[in-house]
Amino acid sequence: MFDFHKNHKVLVIAALVGFVTLSFIVAVFPAYQMQDVQPLPQQPAMTENEREGLNIYIREGCVSCHTQQVRNIEMDNMWGDRPSIPSDYYYSKERMGVWRQSPSLLGSERTGPDLTNIGKRQPSIDWHLLHLYNPRSVVGQSIMPSYPWLFDIRDTNTVTGDEKVVNLPDAFAPPSGKTVIAKEEALQLVAYLQSLQQTSLPDGREEKFIPALESKQTSGAPEGNDTNSLNGENLYLQTCAVCHQDNGKGVVGAFPPLAGSEIVNNKDPELMIKIILQGYDARSEFATMQAFADQLSDAEIAAIATHERTSWGNTGSKVTEEEVRKIREYINKDLNP
């Protein structure tokens, strides 16, 4: 009966049936199961514009370097507030029409940062446009490709008011008399990136990350928050340096310098802490700064502010967690009396 050595029919049928059975167990059934999810209650559907942006994201192969999955392990907590769950992909991983399947957004390489929460981390449209036109104009050490074909370089006098102008630093600017304009595609792509934000779980439920190693868990920082235990420089590099640059000099025409800044060097750090907590849009020559109140703890803000006030020739005093806490309370009271 099972004379595989001599009967080619039996051999082929056995190999086929075996493989198909195993494939159904390990791929087809679980895949069916995974389709059966609902979006989270507050999860926004994608707009037409954002979906177009997703198409460009796929067209340019962004997925080969950028993941969109926050794994349930501790090292991934810098990419999101909680581990990703199947519902997160409810809208973005729909089939892209007849010719193309649903986009492989989870990715397998993290040559660039994870983008699950990029819309929250970096909401500034100006930053994204600069970064797409030439990543090195805002992140000097970046190895990301430039996408100049998402932009037009035109004579300055032909630019109309409703077009989005990209203000580049001198080293990257086109010859004088020319202006860089963001095409529709670039704006759609940025709209998509801005829409990438983790939706919080209903009833404030928290998904936990698996801690790195036992030893780390026990020898972690003690509860009494000691600003010194947080590395202000590292936090600055993670959170602030993409705009203000690692040397604190900013980008002319986009992001103001912190080195030698009056606000940063001021004896009283109140205004500086307020800007970090609430964001800033008072100067038209620079891009808008986002609010960090939701993203950073008091201790983290204190560590970052201390780093900024004592680096690059700055001579400000140290900032304590207590100071930040007071200002935060004051602002909260101000907003909800």
Next chain:
Amino acid sequence: MDYSRQIFILSLFFLPFTAVAQTTTVNSENWITSPGIIGTLVLVFIVIFIAVLIFMSRLNSYVKLLKHRQIEKKNLAFNEELLALQEEDIDIILQQRKSGLKYRLKGTELGSDQGAVDEKGLIGRVTHEPENPLFDEKKKTPLGIETPDELKKIVTYYLGASVFWLVFGTLVGQYVGMKFLWPEMDHFSWLSFGRLRPVHTNAVFWGWASLAMIGLGYFVIARTSNAKVYSYGSAWWTWRLINLTVFLGTLSLMSGINNGGGEYREYTWPVMLIFAIGLIITFWNFYKTIASRKIADIYVSNWYMLAALIWTTVLAIIGYMPFFSDGLGETVIQGYYMHQGVGMWFMTFTLGLIYYYLPSSLNKPIYSYSLGVLAFWTQMLFYTMIGTHHFVFSPLPWWLQTTAIVFSAGMFIPVVAGTTNFLMTMRGSWSHISKSYVLPFFLVGVIFYFVGSTQGSVQAFRFTNYVWHFTDFNVAHSHMTMYGIITFILWACIYTILPKLTGKEPPQVLVGAHFWMAFIGLFAYMVSLMVGGTYKGLSWIEGNAFLNSVILMKPYWLWRAIGGSLMFTSHLVFAYNFYIMVNKRKSVEPMRVSQVGQVNN
């Protein structure tokens, strides 16, 4: 020996990581996934494996015993025959023996009293310096196997197209690798990193490896079935379809049309459909040829090749079906598809090729047919289940991840069975390796089969995944397997068979150059990305700013580019060797008798 030293260095590199993998617990709740349990399972499998070996040796000794009894019976019969002989007959036999013992050689029996004349034109080359000071002289391939011209042509054309895609695909790969160092190399959308990366992987997958495998496979089925290929016409059709697939696929990827970015699934379904049709035609052609075989048994190579064709067809269908690919369903299918693309197509088919070409180039049978069969069924069972190990710690169901990890460990069985089989086939022929230009390719391929596959299994464990996932280590692993195993074995097979088909050998120095540049290049490529990838993973665990991990990779990316350049150069040399082997012009004229005489004087 050089090889053993390289293997030693290689194993040194893996030891620390495997050791760590066994001692650290990531999570104690899921006991089934703890390394200890997995390790135990492996040990149990090893015990079962050894039990099977012992059982087989028992069986063997029983068969020997039966044989021994038969021989004793024969001896008894012979003794009786001697006793029955007459006196005169014994005298005659003794006389013959006596004169035989007295015979002495005169010293001229081999014709040393005659002049040396090569009447039949057998001598191809005469040298006065038998010791080449720079390069070891390798043995010539015994030329000429009687093969139908049609089959020769098919094999040659398949290999020719595959060589083209190899050079093209790795040129793209080389260019893409350099973009890590100089991201501003060009500003054309068609040449941007995100678009070219899949061009590279798909061209070497479906263009180079697939075409070369099918071409080499056609020779094996005809030869091992002792039959004519069922339909030459459909072989040509497949050739056109696959080349068309890669051509259209490349164009569409560069213009920005892709299937959604899933690795190896970037060609859209209309393009991949062409490939699938080619596969189905090839399957039918192979199947009918094997059905018409002139011997009862199906040689084990054909098991592997038939299965690879049928499994890959199923795989392509499941991979591209729209019914279960929304949301994370796509991710499940993606893990399944990208792993099986490698495991069920390239690995399975290539194993089939080794089972024919390795013994044939050593001119001896494969060590164990049964081990080959064991490896075949376990390949199907274990390889199919492990796709999700590409998504460990992802939002996919935990049980699916665990299954993948456990079965990854189970992959040791087919891998050890295969490696043992190949190494035992080579055993006793080690001296041939230094004398052959084909066997080093086989040896490297087989060693990488063991090291690359085992390393992949170990990488699936949760702790190792913790450090290495998302880093450049993955890229090192995929080159270790697709290049170290598949490509080296394909080269070995090509150098084995092509000179026999065309009657022309490549220059040995250039084959050596090809081998060493590819090998050293791969080594530089692999080690730099493994070391860099590990540092990158550790940097992430430390919680450093992401940009630091980019900056720290830069020297490793440089070494990767250097390794890649060596690999690419070796492909140019290989392409030249291929040209020499298939070139229509006559090779060096066989030396005339009169000339031989002159040289001798």
